[in-house]
Amino acid sequence: MSETTPAAEAAAPHRYTAALAADIESRWQDFWDANQTFAAPNPTGDLAGDGELARPKKFIMDMFPYPSGAGLHVGHPLGYIATDVFARFQRMTGHNVLHTLGFDAFGLPAEQYAVQTGTHPRVSTEANMENMRRQLRRLGLGHDTRRSFATIDPDYYKWTQWIFLQIFNSWYDEQADRARPIGELVEQFEKGERDTPDGRPWAELTPVERDAVLGEYRLAYASESPVNWCPGLGTVLANEEVTADGRSERGNFPVFKAKLRQWMMRITAYADRLLSDLDALDWPEAIKLQQRNWIGRSEGAKVGFAVEGHPGDPITVFTTRPDTLFGATYMVLAPEHPLVDTVVPAAWPEGTKDAWTGGAATPAEAVAEYRRQAQAKSDVERQTEGKNKTGVFSGAYAVNPLTGTRIPVFVADYVLMGYGTGAIMAVPGQDERDWEFATVFDLPVVRTVRPPEGWEGEAYTGQGPAINSANDEIDLNGLEVADAKRKVIAYLEQRGIGEGTINYRLRDWLFSRQRYWGEPFPIVYDEDGVAHALPESMLPLELPEVEDYSPRTFEPDDADTEPETPLSRNAEWVHVELDLGDGRGVRPYRRETNTMPNWAGSCWYELRYLDPHNDRKLVDPEIERYWMGPREGQPHGGVDLYVGGAEHAVLHLLYARFWSKVLFDLGHVSSVEPFHKLFNQGMIQAYVYRDGRGFPVPAAEVEERDGGYWYGGEQVKRELGKMGKSLKNAVTPDEIAAEYGADTLRLYEMAMGPLDVSRPWDTRAVVGQYRLLQRLWRNVVDETTGEVTVTGSEPDEDTLRALHKAIDGVRQDLEGLRFNTAIAKITELNNHLTKAGGPVPRSVAEPLVLLIAPLAPHIAEELWRRLGHDGSLAHEDLPVADPAYVVDETVTCVVQIKGKIKARLEVPPTISDADLEAQALADPAVVAALDGAGVRKVIVRAPKLVNIVPA
RNA sequence: GCGGCCGUUGCUGAAUGGUAUAAGCGAGGGUUUUAGGUGCCCUUGGGAGAAAUCCCAUGUGGGUUCGAGUCCCACCGGCCGCACCA
Known part of the structure; x- marks a missing residue:
């Protein structure tokens, strides 16, 4: 498209062409490297600068990329270009800017590739990183390359393991509302300030017993609990990695509930702080909302229901509607609830309805059969069977504490063991699910909130006055929902039947994976099975070389299987004799063979950017305070700008916030939150063209005519989708850079629209930004002679006003990340100069070059140089508008x-x-x-x- | 089902409650060129009119306001998140 023929070259040998752009760009990229133009000085340590750090700091970050083998398409660098423009802008407005990029390099694709080809994951991963570095360098990103690293570097994961041990060796003190070292808890037990579970003195407990007690407190703990087991992947998954229809986010395999011993992180201890600290963060409301929903705080009450014949074993339920207690006409236990075994009687009680028994001869058989069915169902099946309520009568009766009525206790899988207490009081009058269940099993309904006039629905969940809600001691009738709740909670607490409480949807974070390509746990087990932390001197614990990288996988539908880790097959590595330095001398140990999940490495990488070569400390406190510490407007501290996709709304962002808080509590960092300002960039979409069979055809070869789209004589259909190789519509930054230059690509991506909105890629439209740069070039350089044409004359009034309006607008737009409108304003100014004709005054050309520098840095550097300046303009001051000319x-x-x-x-x-x-x-x-x-x-x-x- | 976001030109998109449609693409015309392309210049929401100018237009229908693309309500369409969470 932009190829110049010999004739054109002769006419304009110094025109800004793709060839000239390529020459300029590679020269300046080399210059920036050689001069370390973007090296940001630290206050101290090996990256300290010469003098004092007088300039205010800006720490700008992109979300950690995974080095994919497929290479980049033009959608990938959108965010990197945006942060680079913003960083360059901040650098030109007097800031010490830290901006770099590392790699989140552990991950499933490299491992799967290794399984297929036998290539070591490190080899393929490093090759991919090399390729990605090359592609990104071509874009002219101004990164401080001294600070780059990958999570697979042992120097890095040493500290990931170290943080794990910090978390393992701490507990959450509810009184102080912060994490504390586990040693301080042991001290409390030793001194008798805190009782052991069975009341025996600490000294009398065996090591195994002590370990079990501490396991209930540690923030990282191994537990035998229901987890998401995915046989198809051969690994267990975190709740966040399982989709709503019960399949693995990666690979789309069925996921089953299985009871397995796994490492967990007690993120639930931080639920309240993760929620309340969101308020002071500068994040998109949509993301805050997603986190709030995921944490799922709900206020309510715990109420104990006595079970007939089992005076010592009341069923405790959690309810958000204690005001409806008078309408509780039956109860439900989750199939996994431990009390199910206790309360089931030997025979069906008098008057049991046939529909309640599931056709079984005894309650025990009925419950056993129901549990078997519930367990064999994957979450998919539970979902597809939808809202059809199933369940079985347990044979037991409980007593409604307010009405004294006997109410039957059911077992049903619409109650989940993982939420609340795993048991509910069912109030069909005010709950749709309970209403449905009551209909199926023919259970009574008592309305305790008066529905509005003319209500024809079933359960009524809205507001209204209480009815049917009084006994000899308490009368709620007539009270609105909120008042009724308050009154009944006070009554329950006074009578010792229940208490007001807060419940969270958030569960503890499943932290172990049965994979090879991840951080090994710095944990060993002694002969009693007690877990011990490796001493810091033994870190990093490096991944051993293995023959076989894959975990054992199974038929995706076979729930009745158990994980087998790749590391467990490596006996020499697993079984070791070590002196842990705990005074017990050299002893035999067995290593933990799980590895950490992919999220571990990205939970703290912002800290490593600060002090990337530190091998004595996680991060130097002075350096951390300088870049991350709390300040005016940023009460929790954190990164000044964090740009990435909205898909990490809960997973990565929640985990990273959690680790920050633990590190803060333990005194390792001064910032409570990792990311002060978060910005979600939109996606670059692309048209997909499909033939009659629905298969994508190469988008680049489709022609548009007569209002339709044609490929090889056949009409094809167009739809908007993602960009990717499989859809045959990928456009790479390399080809656009070759065609027009990297500056044009950068401008086009920034000019397409607001950064946070998704929009389709249109290769045809790229030329618009190319023309802008050509005109800019022509306004400074003579295309025929290559001479700089600027004059020393004064600009006219119109031009001055155009210039200062542009300066004013562009500064505001760049500050607000509105790159599209900033480019529009530069274009207007440049068009004004073009239209005016004649040579441009130096006093206009220079500010114009500085103005466009953050967006199109190579051409700006080149023009700046040709205008007679030495060195780089990266640290020049961006021009400031004269208010007199802005109007x-x-x-x-x-x-x-x-x-x-x-x-x-x-x-x-x-x-x-x-x-x-x-x-x-x-x-x-x-x-x-x-x-x-x-x-x-x-x-x-x-x-x-x-x-x-x-x- | 619940919650959130968004509907402006042929397309991507501008517009602190105050001249709707900036900038770019595309399209049409002109110019340079042997020619194509590139570059440069002009036109480009709809309707009426010779023109000045006037009327209509921001998904649909209401409302608030001196004034609404912008605020409120309902509906239609699209995107995203959650989903038996007691």
């Missing part, structure tokens, strides 16, 4: 009558309201339009608008 000499004032424009006046911008009103009323067009009607009111917004309201 026009005269402005057009519109005169409206009832909001309709009737006249326009040219007035000075400083005109007073009174003068403007007088002029407007005197205008002939206005007089004519008023046609003698009186004036009721005049609204004057000098100098732009007058609105007259006739009588």
Whole structure:
């Protein structure tokens, strides 16, 4: 497209062409490298600068990329270009800017590739990183390369393991509302300040017993609990990695509930702080909302229901509607609830309905059969069977504590063991699910909230006065829901039946995976099976070389299987003799063979950017305070700008926040939150063209004509989708850079629209930004001679105003990440200069070059150099607008009558309201339009608008 | 089902409650060129008119306001998140 023929070259040998752009770009990229232009000095340590750090800091980050083997398409660098533009802008407005990029390099794809090809994951991963570095370098990103690293570097994962041990060796002190070292808890047990579970003195507990007690407190703990087991992947998954329809997010395999011993992180201890600290963060509301929903705080009450014949074993339920307690007509236990075994009687009680028994001879058989069915169902099946309520009567009766009524206890899988207490009181009158269940099993309904007049629905979940809610001691009737809740909770607490409480949807984070390509746990087990932390001196614990990288996988549908880790097959590595330095001497140990999940490495990488070579400390406290510490407007501290996709709304962002808080509690960092300002960039979409069979055809070869799209003589259908190789519509940054240069690509991506909105890629439109750069070039350099054409003359008034308006607008737009409108304003200024013709005054050309520098840095550097400056403009000051020229000499004032424009006046911008009103009323067009009607009111917004309201 | 976001031109998109449609693409015309392409210049929401100018238009229908693309309500369409969470 942009190829120049010999003739054109002869006519304009110094035109800005793709070839010239390529030359300029590679020269400046080399210059920046050689001069370490983007090295950001630290206050101390090996990256400290020469002098004091006088400039304010900006820490700008992109979300950690995974080095994919497929290479980048033009959608990938969108965020990297945006942060680079912003970082360059900040650098030119007096900031010490830290911006770099590392790699989140552990992960499933490299491992799967290794399984297929036998290539070590490190080899393929490093090759991929090399390729990605090359692609990104071509874009001219101004990164501090000294600070780059990958999570697979042992130097890095040493500290990932170290943080794990910090978490393992701490507990959450509810009183102090913070994490504390586990040693302080042991001390409390030793001194008798805290009772052991069975009341025996600490000294009398065996090591195994002590380990079990501490396991209940540790923030990282191994537990035998229901987890998401995915046989198809051969690994267990975190709740966040399982989709709503019960399949693995990666690979889309069925996921089953299985009880397995796994490492967990007690993130639930931080639920409240993760929720409340969101308020002071500068994040998109949508993301805050997603986190709030995921944490799922709900206020309610715990209420104990006595079970007939089992005075010592009340069923405790959690309810958000304690006001409806009078309407609880039955109860439900989750199939996994431990009390199910306890309460089931030997025989069906008198009067048991046939429908309740599931056709079994005894309650025990009925419950066993129901549990078997529930367990064999994958979550998919539970979902697809939808809202059809199933369940079985347990044979037991409980007593409603307010009405004294006997109510049957059911077992049903619509109650989940993982939420609340795993047991509910069922109030069909006020809960749709309970209503459905009550209908299926023919259970009574008592309404305790009066539905509105004419209510024809079933369960009524809205507001209204309480009814049917009184006994000898308490009367809720007539109270609105909130008042009734308060009153009943007070009563329950006073009677010792229940208490007000807060519940969270958030569960503890499943932290182990049965994979090879991840961080090994720095944990060994002794002969009693007690877990011990490796001492810091033994870190990093490096991944051993293995023959076989894959975990054992199974038939995806075979729930009755158990994980087998790749590391467990490596006996020499697993079984070791070590002196842990705990005074017990050299002993045999067995290593933990799980590895950490992919999220571990990205939970703290922002800290490593600060002090990337530190091998003595996680991060130097002075350096951490300088870049991350709390300050005016950022009460929790954190990164100044964090840009990435919205898909990490809960997973990565929640985990990273959690680790930050633990590290803060333990005194390792001064920031409570990792990311102060979060910005989600939109996706670059692309058209997908499909033939008659629905298969994608190469998008680049589709022709548009007669209002349709054609590929090889066949009409094809167009739809908007993702960009990717499989859809045959990928466009790479390499090909666009080759065609037009990297500066054009950068400008185009930034000009396409607002950064946070998704929009389709249109290769045809790229040329618009190329033309902008060509005109810019031509405004400074003569295309024929290559001479710089700027003059020393003074610009005219119009040009000065155009310049200063552009400066003013561009500064504001860049500050607000509105790159598209910043480019539009630069384009307007440049078009103004082009249209004016003739040589451009130096006093206009130089600020223009500086203005575009953050967006198109290579051409700006080159023009700056040709304009006679030494070195790079990366640290020059961005021009500041002169307010005198930001306003026009005269402005057009519109005169409206009832909001309709009737006249326009040219007035000075400083005109007073009174003068403007007088002029407007005197205008002939206005007089004519008023046609003698009186004036009721005049609204004057000098100098732009007058609105007259006739009588 | 619940919650959130968004509907402006042929397309991507501008517009602190105050002149709707900036900038780019595409399209049409002109110019340079032997020619194509590139570059440069002009036009480009709809309707009426010779023109000045006027009328209509921001998914649909209401409302608030001197004035609404912008705020409120309902509906239609699209995107995203959650989903038996007691």
